Amino acid sequence: MGGDGWAYDIGYGxxxxxxxSGRNVNVLVLDTEVYSNxxxxxxxxxxxxxxAKFAAGGKQLAKKxxxxxxxxxxxxxxxxxxxxxxxxxTLRAFLEAESYEGPSLIIAxxxxxxxxxxxxxxxxxxxxxxxxxxxLLYRYDPRRAAxxxxxxxxxxxxxxxxxxxxxxxxxxxxxxxxxxxxxxKELFQQAQLDAxxxxxxxxxxxxxxxxxxxxxxxxxxxxxxxxxxxxPTT
Numbered sequence: 028m029g030g031d032g033w034a035y036d037i038g039y040g041x042x043x044x045x046x047x048s049g050r051n052v053n054v055l056v057l058d059t060e061v062y063s064n065x066x067x068x069x070x071x072x073x074x075x076x077x078x079a080k081f082a083a084g085g086k087q088l089a090k091k092x093x094x095x096x097x098x099x100x101x102x103x104x105x106x107x108x109x110x111x112x113x114x115x116x117t118l119r120a121f122l123e124a125e126s127y128e129g130p131s132l133i134i135a136x137x138x139x140x141x142x143x144x145x146x147x148x149x150x151x152x153x154x155x156x157x158x159x160x161x162x163l164l165y166r167y168d169p170r171r172a173a174x175x176x177x178x179x180x181x182x183x184x185x186x187x188x189x190x191x192x193x194x195x196x197x198x199x200x201x202x203x204x205x206x207x208x209x210x211x212k213e214l215f216q217q218a219q220l221d222a223x224x225x226x227x228x229x230x231x232x233x234x235x236x237x238x239x240x241x242x243x244x245x246x247x248x249x250x251x252x253x254x255x256x257x258x259p260t261t
Contacts, residue, residue: 028055031072032062034134035091046103046130053124054132059139060090061199067141074161075221076214077199078206079141085203085214089221095228097132098167098179104131105167111136111153116164116182123168136162143198152196159193160186160222163229172237181233186226190219 034042034056045052061079062068069082071091078085097105104127106120117135124131136156138149156162164182172178194200194215203211 028057030063030137031056031058031060032065032068032070034058035071035093046097046100046132049102049129051128052130054130056093056132056134057137058134059137059141061139061141063139063141075218076194076203076211078202079199084207084210085200087214089217092225094132094134094165094167101172102129102169103167104129104169105165106131106133107136107163107165108133109136109153109157109162109164111138111150112157112162113164113182120166123166127168127170129169141199143202144196152193155188155193155196157183158187159190160226161190161193161218163225165229165233175237177233177235177237179229179232179235181229183226183229186222190222191215194218 029038029042034054042054045054058072060070060072060074060077062070067080069077069079069086072093073079073082073086074090075088076085094105094107097103104124106124108117108120110117120133124133136153138144138146138152140146142152144152153162157164160183166180166182167178168180169178171180195204200211200215203214
């Protein structure tokens with residue numbers, strides 16, 4: 028279990044090594060979209076337009092898509108969840124990840140005081156993030172591919188509201204409209220494009236129809252331990 032600063036940035040090499048190993052390891056990333064524990068610095072998980080340390084004028088680039096990168100291995104169970112939006116979806120993802128005999132990665136939206144929100148109503152912010160398309164709910168289960176089904180399941184519905192309505196709920200975005208109004212307008216427009224493209228990308232992946240033939244197991248064979256490995260021939 029770790030934060031986004033570790034998973035997306037300083038510990039990504041180690042995380043990638045674990046996921047690539049094929050070992051039965053469950054990983055939970057608490058994604059606050061900022062380096063929360065060390066003072067609120069920008070991380071690769073910080074979305075475009077958010078104000079943070081080292082991004083006083085709003086982050087210029089889009090957020091890294093850690094989940095999509097992990098799905099490219101094919102043998103990793105991946106889920107993106109937000110308990111404030113759909114708690115039953117979060118529970119389902121945890122149960123599936125736990126039962127999967129291979130590496131699993133759950134990325135959980137985690138509200139933070141650095142977002143500049145009322146923490147007593149933070150679950151509403153999570154729901155707004157999903158409704159606007161800023162945060163997607165999905166599950167990628169390699170077992171479905173092995174059964175001849177599409178492993179990607181997009182659990183988010185089409186966005187119900189414009190992204191800017193959600194952004195203005197949080198001071199990390201709202202403060203940019205005060206300090207750099209024109210830049211805020213430009214970054215918010217680009218952030219809307221980010222959200223639109225991301226939803227269409229996942230919608231396309233989830234709409235793919237496999238040929239119905241079971242695929243070979245996506246979980247690579249486990250290496251033999253030193254005690255069980257066969258002795259070399261002489």
